[in-house]
Amino acid sequence: xxxxxxxxxxxxxGDGGIFNAVDNVSFKVKQGVFASIVGPSGSGKTTLLSLLGxxxxxxxxxxxxxGQDISKFNDHELTNYRARNVGLVFQSYNLIPNLTALENxxxxxxxxxxxxxxxxxxARELLNQVGLSGDKQQRKPGKLxxxxxxxxxxxxxxxxxxxIILADEPTGNLDSVNGKNIFNLLxxxxxxxxxxxxxxxxxxxxxxxxxxxxxxxDGKLQKDKDLPRSFR
Amino acid sequence: xxxxxxxxxxxxxxxxRTIAVVGILSLSIGLSLAMLVAHKAVDQKINSVKASAGNTxxxxxxxxxxxxxxxxxxxxxxxxxxxxxxxVTSLTETLSDRLKTIGSVSASSxxxxxxxxxxQTSLTSPVIINADxxxxxxxxxxxxxxxxxxxxxxxxxxxxxxxxxSLNSNNLSLSGGNFINGxxxxxxxxxxxxxxxxxxxxxxxxxxxxxxxxxxxxxFLNNGNQSLGNNIIVSLPTEQSLSGQSGxxxxxxxxxxxxxxxxxxxxxxxxxxxxxxxxENAQNIANQTIQPLNSVSSVSMYSLIGAVVAGAVIxxxxxxxxxxxxxxxxxxxxxxxxxxxxxxxxxxxxxxxxAVLAAVVGIIIGVAAASPITNTLIKNSSASSxxxxxxxxxxxxxxxxxxxxxxxxxGGRGLGKVRNEISNVxxxxxxxxIGYGFxxxxxxxxxxxxxxxxxxxxxxxxxxxxxx
Ligand SMILES: Nc1ncnc2c1ncn2[C@@H]1O[C@H](COP(=O)(O)OP(=O)(O)OP(=O)(O)O)[C@@H](O)[C@H]1O
Ligand SMILES: [Mg+2]
Numbered sequence: 001x002x003x004x005x006x007x008x009x010x011x012x013x014g015d016g017g018i019f020n021a022v023d024n025v026s027f028k029v030k031q032g033v034f035a036s037i038v039g040p041s042g043s044g045k046t047t048l049l050s051l052l053g054x055x056x057x058x059x060x061x062x063x064x065x066x067g068q069d070i071s072k073f074n075d076h077e078l079t080n081y082r083a084r085n086v087g088l089v090f091q092s093y094n095l096i097p098n099l100t101a102l103e104n105x106x107x108x109x110x111x112x113x114x115x116x117x118x119x120x121x122x123a124r125e126l127l128n129q130v131g132l133s134g135d136k137q138q139r140k141p142g143k144l145x146x147x148x149x150x151x152x153x154x155x156x157x158x159x160x161x162x163x164i165i166l167a168d169e170p171t172g173n174l175d176s177v178n179g180k181n182i183f184n185l186l187x188x189x190x191x192x193x194x195x196x197x198x199x200x201x202x203x204x205x206x207x208x209x210x211x212x213x214x215x216x217x218d219g220k221l222q223k224d225k226d227l228p229r230s231f232r
Numbered sequence: 233x234x235x236x237x238x239x240x241x242x243x244x245x246x247x248x249r250t251i252a253v254v255g256i257l258s259l260s261i262g263l264s265l266a267m268l269v270a271h272k273a274v275d276q277k278i279n280s281v282k283a284s285a286g287n288t289x290x291x292x293x294x295x296x297x298x299x300x301x302x303x304x305x306x307x308x309x310x311x312x313x314x315x316x317x318x319x320v321t322s323l324t325e326t327l328s329d330r331l332k333t334i335g336s337v338s339a340s341s342x343x344x345x346x347x348x349x350x351x352q353t354s355l356t357s358p359v360i361i362n363a364d365x366x367x368x369x370x371x372x373x374x375x376x377x378x379x380x381x382x383x384x385x386x387x388x389x390x391x392x393x394x395x396x397x398s399l400n401s402n403n404l405s406l407s408g409g410n411f412i413n414g415x416x417x418x419x420x421x422x423x424x425x426x427x428x429x430x431x432x433x434x435x436x437x438x439x440x441x442x443x444x445x446x447x448x449x450x451x452f453l454n455n456g457n458q459s460l461g462n463n464i465i466v467s468l469p470t471e472q473s474l475s476g477q478s479g480x481x482x483x484x485x486x487x488x489x490x491x492x493x494x495x496x497x498x499x500x501x502x503x504x505x506x507x508x509x510x511x512e513n514a515q516n517i518a519n520q521t522i523q524p525l526n527s528v529s530s531v532s533m534y535s536l537i538g539a540v541v542a543g544a545v546i547x548x549x550x551x552x553x554x555x556x557x558x559x560x561x562x563x564x565x566x567x568x569x570x571x572x573x574x575x576x577x578x579x580x581x582x583x584x585x586x587a588v589l590a591a592v593v594g595i596i597i598g599v600a601a602a603s604p605i606t607n608t609l610i611k612n613s614s615a616s617s618x619x620x621x622x623x624x625x626x627x628x629x630x631x632x633x634x635x636x637x638x639x640x641x642x643g644g645r646g647l648g649k650v651r652n653e654i655s656n657v658x659x660x661x662x663x664x665x666i667g668y669g670f671x672x673x674x675x676x677x678x679x680x681x682x683x684x685x686x687x688x689x690x691x692x693x694x695x696x697x698x699x700x
Contacts, residue, residue, distance in 0.1 A: 046697050055567055056694040076571070082693070083569025094564045094696065098245050099238075110234060111569040156568065168697055 002029040002052070002164060002196060007061030007071070008219075009047050021047040022058070023219035029212060031163070032194040034187050036207040039216035045200045046168055048216065052198065053086045053166045054078045065163065083111045087157025087195075089167035089186075093149040095141040101127060101152045102137045108159040126155035130185060147178035154185060164196040165189065171203065179203070235574050239581025243589075250586070253550050257543055257590035257676070262597025264539035265669055269602035270609055271532040273659045278522045278529065285518035287491050289498050291484040292510045306509055307479040308468070313504050314486055319493040324395040325484045327471045331441055331464070333357065336385035351475075353441040355433075357386040358426035359462050388427075390441060390464040392471020396422060402460055409435035409450035417469035421446040424454040426461030442474040491515065525657070528609045540672055543590075547583050547680025555579060555684045562688055563696030576685045583677040583684070591673035595666055603659045610657055 009022040021044045029035050037045050050056045051063060054070050057078075062071045070081055095104045105123035114122075127137050130151040132144075141149050150170060157165050167186060171179030183199075183206050190197040190211075201207050215222040244250055291314070293306040308325065315323040331353040361384075391399060394414035398404055404411075404422075412420045421441075423433055428451045433439065437448045441464065454461035472478055488497045498513045505511060555562065565575050 050694040050697050053567075055697065056692070079566070079569060079571050082567065086569075088567055090697070094560070096561060096564065098241065107565075108568045111571075111574065160569070 001031060001064075001066060003064045004028070004052070005062045005064070007048075007051060007058040007063060009044070009051060009056070010059040020219045022051065024061070025216075025219070025221045026061075027214060027221060029196055029198065031196055032190055033196055033211045034190040035196070035198045035212040035214065036210040037198065037200045037214045037216060038202070038204065038207050043216040044219040045216055047219075049166050049168055049198065049200060052164070053088055054081045083108060084160055085163045087154075087159070087162040087165040089150070089153050089157050089165065089170045091169040091172040093141065093146070093153045093173075095149055095152055095156070097141055100138050100140055101132060101144065101148075104141070104152055105155045105159055108156060112160055122159065123155070126158055127152070129158075130155045146173050147182065150174065150178075150182050151185070154182070154189075158189065158193075158195075161193075162195065164198065167197065167199045169200050169202065171201065171206070179206070183209070235578040236581045239578045240585045242578070243582045243585035249550070250589075253546065253586050254589045254593065257546050257586060258593035258597060260539050260543035260546065261587075261590050261594025261669060261672055261676070262601060264536050264543070264672055265594060265598025265665055266601040266605045267532045267536035267539060268668055269598070269659050269661060269665065270606040271529060271536060273606055273657050274525050274529045274532065274610070277657045278525050281518050281522050281525075282515070285514040287488040287494050288514040289486040289488065289494070289501055290512050290514070290517070291486065291501065291505065293482065294508055294510055306481045306484065306505075308472075308481060309479060310505065310508065311481060311484050314484070314501050317486075317497060317500050317504075319489045319497050320486050321489050322395070322487045323484060324393065324398075324487075325468055325481045326394075327392040327468060327475070327477065327480055327482050329390050329471065329475050330387040331355075331390050332387055333385040350442045352443075353388055353390075353464070354439045355388060355423075355427065355431050355441075355464070357388050357462050358424070358430035359386045359458050361386065386462065388462055388464060390466065390471060392466050392468040392474075394468045396465055396467070399460065399463060399465060402457070404452040404465075406450045407453050409448065411450055412465065412467055414467045415469065416467055417473055418467070419444060419446050419470055419474075420449045420466065421470075422450040422452050422465040423448055424461040424463055425451055426454050426456075426458075427464070444474055525610070528606075531609060532606075540676060543587075543672070543676040544679045547587065547676055548683055550586070551579065551583055551681050551684035552687065554582070555687045559691060560696060560699045562691045563693055563699060566691065566693040567696045572689050575688050576681075579684055579688060580678060580681045583681045584674060587673035587677035587680075588670065591669045594673075595669040598665065598669065599661050602661055606657060606659045 004025060004027050006024050006026050007022060008020050008024055010018050010020055013019050023044070025048065037048065039045050047056075051058050051071075054073065057073075058071050062069050064070070065085065070078070073081060095101075096107065099107065102120070102123050105126055106119040109119040109122065124137065127133065132148055132151050132155070136144065136148065141152070144152065150173075154165075154170075157167075165186070170186065171182050174182060186197050186199060187209070189195050199206075199210065207213055291306065291311070311323060311325055314320060329351070331351060333356050334352045334354055336356075393399070396404070396411050396414045406422075407425055409422070412418075412422055421439075423431075428434065428448070431439065433448050433451070435448055435451060438445050439448070440446070446464075446466065452465070454463075466474070468481075472480060486497070486501065488494050494513050494515055498511060498516075501509075502511045562575055565578075566572070
């Protein structure tokens with residue numbers, strides 16, 4: 001269970017004032033739910049996601065994951081939490097260019113101290129699972145298509161069996177067919193592995209397929225009337 | 233794959249840059265090693281010069297220059313006060329003269345202490361005049377002669393000493409016979425092996441000097457040393473009476489019990505002898521002698537530090553460049569769970585890889601350059617100092633060719649050697665250099681990564697979400 005309670009993130013604006021990129025947001029997401037965040041550009045979606053992913057601390061409010069308040073963590077604890085509990089997927093993949101697909105997937109496992117053989121075996125399984133097999137696993141990102149790179153990124157996000165996967169516009173750089181495939185892959189993961197997946201998207205039709213939907217405007221969460229009752 | 237192997241692999245991500253960095257860095261490491269070698273060699277020499285200088289005080293008649301008879305104020309009587317000073321353990325007194333071979337043209341006209349016709353010997357000098365020493369002689373243009381006459385024979389040095397066991401800086405050992413007694417006026421003499429074989433002398437043979445018959449009681453080894461070989465050694469009283477200079481002494485060397493007392497005894501000696509004598513202690517002379525080496529030592533030290541700093545700055549710049557360029561990658565590593573420490577370690581490994589590669593090349597450069605650089609430094613600094621420090625008598629003495637200069641000019645035991653040695657510094661390139669090379673590389677790499685590390689720590693993981 002992910003519980004967000006009245007979190008705000010404040011930035012200093014250029015003219016010396018302050019403004020809330022995320023403004024008093026509260027919601028709850030149950031484990032294994034496939035959720036989406038929608039909203040206009042600049043509404044604070046990415047900022048919210050980085051708070052959920054422990055990449056940054058909220059200015060106020062709390063975020064509890066299975067009863068643990070991650071907003072109170074120090075830097076070291078945040079790093080540790082990220083390594084074990086969060087998987088990140090970016091719009092522009094963000095793979096390490098001079099490592100092969102396999103090595104990219106092995107990387108997060110190194111940070112939690114898994115042995116080399118275990119890492120390699122699990123990385124292969126994950127790549128097979130996301131549909132990247134054979135010699136493509138030995139290729140560097142520069143020699144893979146965007147869709148393939150995003151599959152590698154998803155495999156990397158899954159590496160340490162995180163509780164939550166956060167994806168910021170994961171289909172943004174892909175054509176609609178590829179985008180749909182990636183989206184379906186994430187959907188399956190949440191169902192098969194009981195992983196919570198939160199996706200930022202501009203695609204309303206994709207957002208419509210998610211279990212739970214949050215809409216942000218000017219950093220504030222909107223009540224979404226379209227949501228099924230059970231998720232309200 | 234771990235942080236280290238990723239760091240090493242990253243060092244080769246941009247091959248042209250790698251080659252450039254390693255090239256420049258290896259020059260800096262090579263230069264620092266060469267400077268280190270020079271510094272060590274020179275320091276070693278300075279220490280050995282200081283150590284070999286000994287605790288001696290050299291006493292010469294004031295204004296004494298070569299064999300001029302200007303001032304013979306130094307006498308056995310006067311010097312006996314010096315030998316009675318506290319802390320003076322021994323006093324060696326010598327009286328030197330030059331003898332002309334009977335029937336030859338000699339250089340006595342410009343060198344000898346007394347020019348009387350008795351100032352002759354039946355012996356012939358074993359010195360072989362080579363082209364260089366002929367030039368040296370001609371430079372003095374004695375008696376309007378230009379060129380060397382066919383019956384020319386170099387003058388022979390006769391030294392009366394109360395310490396026949398050593399001469400100048402040379403401790404003597406005999407190939408036959410016995411040492412003479414330095415205190416008896418008994419017309420006994422020691423000659424060198426070269427002198428003996430040139431003149432068919434053996435123990436018990438006689439020869440004449442100052443129209444007097446002397447008996448050979450000992451033959452000392454000169455081991456091919458021409459100037460040492462050109463000596464007849466007699467007791468001090470013998471030489472004083474033969475040359476008709478009763479009680480005279482041309483140089484004396486007092487030995488002091490410890491280096492700590494050297495300065496105070498030197499002052500006491502100056503007080504006793506006053507204006508009659510030039511008094512100089514060995515440590516002072518040694519210090520003057522090593523002056524040029526001191527400057528080489530500090531120049532090489534500054535260059536060493538400079539080269540290491542330059543290396544660190546090169547790594548610093550390149551690491552700043554690399555971390556800026558890979559800012560996004562640093563953000564990604566942090567976002568997916570790498571600690572600051574791990575990311576920093578990865579980049580330091582990269583820097584160390586550059587530095588170690590550079591060290592390998594640098595060690596080769598350093599080993600090759602060490603000796604020429606040291607020699608150049610010493611040549612330049614001692615060339616400028618010979619004219620200031622070793623003026624007058626010393627130059628004359630060194631240019632004199634094969635013949636022996638008077639004992640005085642060697643400035644005390646050991647110093648004659650010392651002066652030649654400062655141009656003879658030996659560089660030693662040992663295994664330790666490889667150790668220093670790699671240590672320097674690691675220090676350069678770690679110091680050079682410092683700003684990069686700070687930069688890495690500053691990258692916030694949240695940034696990566698916006699670096700699209
Ligand atoms: N580090 C920061 N300092 C100051 N302002 C920031 C910072 N990060 C984000 N902002 C501001 O916060 C607001 C929300 O930004 P955010 O990136 O969360 O929007 P978004 O909803 O993800 O937009 P988009 O759909 O275009 O990606 C923006 O006005 C942005 O300029
Ligand atoms: Mg965004």
